[in-house]
Amino acid sequence: MTAISKLRGVGPALSRILEENGVHSVEALAGMEELQLRSIPGIGAGRAGLLLDAARAYNGSAVPECNDLNARLAAAEAALQAAEERAAKAQNKARKAKRQAAQLMEEFAEAKVKARKKAKKVKAKARKAIEKEKAKAKAILAGEGAEKKKKPKKRA
16 A cells, blocks of 8 residues: 555645545545545545546556656756856856966067167167268268368459
8 A cells, every 4th residue: 555645746734634534545545536535625626636647647656757857857957067067167268368368468568668668779779860960961061161261262
C-alpha cells in the first residue's frame, strides 16, 4: 500500500483530511467513486476528479511530474552555469581591454613627449638657421656699403 501523501496534489492538510475519512492509501483512493470522494469535506467536484485521475495513473515509483521537474531543474542549473561562464569570460575580456587601453594611453603619452622634444629641436635648429641667414644678409649688406665707399669716383 502506498501512502496517500505520495500522490501528486496531496499535501499534509489534504492527506490528514483523507485519512480521517478512511482513505489511507493511493490504491484505496483509486478504488473509490467520485461521489464518495466528493462527500468528504473540503473536496469538491474539480478536486475529486483530479485526485481520482492521479490515483488511477499512479505507477508506484514517484510522482510523474517529478522527473520533468528534475529535468527542468537540471536544465536551469546548466543554463545558470553557462551564463556564469559567459559572464566570467566577459569580465576577463573587459580586464584585458582595460589593460590594453592603459598601455595605449601610456604609449600615447610617451609619443607626445617625444614629439614635443623633437619639435623643440627642430624649432631651435630653424631659429639657428634663420639667425645664420640674417647674419649673412647683414654681412652682405654691410659689405656692399663698404664696397661703394671704397670705389673711387671718376673725374673727367
